[in-house]
Amino acid sequence: MLQQTTVITVGPYYRSFLGRWPNVAALAAAELDEVLHAWQGLGYYARARNLHKCARVVADEYGGKFPDTEEGLRTLPGIGAYTAAAVAAIAFDRPTVPVDGNIERVMARLHAVTEPLPGAKTRLAELARGYGVPARPGDFAQALMDLGATICTPRNPTCALCPLSKHCDARGTGAPDEFPKRLPKGKKPTRKGIVYWVEDSIGRIYVRRRAERGLLGGMMEFPSTEWEERSPSLAVAKRDAPVGQAWHRVPGIVEHTFTHFHLELSVIRGRGEGHPDDSGVWIAVEEFKDLALPTLMKKVAGHVLSALN
DNA sequence: GACACGTGGAG
DNA sequence: TCTCCAAGTGT
Numbered sequence A: 001m002l003q004q005t006t007v008i009t010v011g012p013y014y015r016s017f018l019g020r021w022p023n024v025a026a027l028a029a030a031e032l033d034e035v036l037h038a039w040q041g042l043g044y045y046a047r048a049r050n051l052h053k054c055a056r057v058v059a060d061e062y063g064g065k066f067p068d069t070e071e072g073l074r075t076l077p078g079i080g081a082y083t084a085a086a087v088a089a090i091a092f093d094r095p096t097v098p099v100d101g102n103i104e105r106v107m108a109r110l111h112a113v114t115e116p117l118p119g120a121k122t123r124l125a126e127l128a129r130g131y132g133v134p135a136r137p138g139d140f141a142q143a144l145m146d147l148g149a150t151i152c153t154p155r156n157p158t159c160a161l162c163p164l165s166k167h168c169d170a171r172g173t174g175a176p177d178e179f180p181k182r183l184p185k186g187k188k189p190t191r192k193g194i195v196y197w198v199e200d201s202i203g204r205i206y207v208r209r210r211a212e213r214g215l216l217g218g219m220m221e222f223p224s225t226e227w228e229e230r231s232p233s234l235a236v237a238k239r240d241a242p243v244g245q246a247w248h249r250v251p252g253i254v255e256h257t258f259t260h261f262h263l264e265l266s267v268i269r270g271r272g273e274g275h276p277d278d279s280g281v282w283i284a285v286e287e288f289k290d291l292a293l294p295t296l297m298k299k300v301a302g303h304v305l306s307a308l309n
Numbered sequence B: 001g002a003c004a005c006g007t008g009g010a011g
Numbered sequence C: 001t002c003t004c005c006a007a008g009t010g011t
Helices: A009-019 A024-029 A030-037 A046-061 A069-072 A081-092 A102-112 A123-129 A135-152 A169-172 A232-240 A285-290 A296-309
Strands: A191-197 A203-209 A246-256 A262-271 A281-283
Touching: A009 A030, A009 A123, A024 A046, A024 A296, A069 A081, A102 A123, A102 A135, A102 A169, A123 A232, A135 A285, A191 A232, A191 A296, A246 A296, A262 A281, A281 A285, A285 A296
Parallel strands: A191 A262
Antiparallel strands: A191 A203, A203 A281, A246 A262
8 A cells, every 4th residue: 555655645544444444354355345445535546456366366375374585575466665665674674775766865865876866766675775784674664764755855845854864965065955866757648538427217337347557457437538638529439339329428527637637528428227347337326436547537426516506 | 778657745 | 727646465
């Protein structure tokens, strides 16, 4: 959960997961659907699929016990270089140094590394591991991460409180907050599309499941045209609708920004029936809470519902 | 190595 | 309002 996500955001999800699935066996026994639903709003949904798959691998192939080496952990779904090292060090006291974004920043400042990220990753990891084998690997890692999270912060670092300030090369430059250097980011493209909000004779809405892989994988959605640089015309959208007829455009636009592109969606409302899609279901608005609806789709629903009032 | 992959809080 | 970025991983 903490991969690319703040502790504050994760907290409630973590407690909810632990309450509902207190151990690996319980999570392994859960349906992927339940897990995705519980994950909704947390983002990076591949993590939810990996977590679930990981629980099943540990339950089925490791007798419910996690491998206790970095190498063994590394083979599990969703566990990469950082998490394998972090679990090995913190849970199993293995002599290794996980390197997360916090530690990269601390090292970049301590040594005033001018090479920009992401190219500098290898160098920063070498620096973090260059202090010798830590006597208490878990504490060493968490000390550095917490230093980064609370004092050596991305903006406005509190150098006056930093136990390492006298050794910090970036502080000597007078602008420690300018480390680590980063390559300039490219501008995000904008994509556009048209969403189909289709209602049946008793007021239920048509939703379907997205493909397992890729963007919002496995989450539920309202059908839409492709999202491309140019939105299709309304005529084309109506012609290609997977379900529905008697369309009316809902005024306004739904906007959402993903990691790598902006999205602008128009919505058309229509009436329909039937099951054009294996993964499609008709569902009352009141039941949306039972679906794994990503934030984008909640915005769409909110947009349509507010337009009706 | 580069890119895809969400979301919300902070400044 | 807008940019930045967070206990990264998989392809």
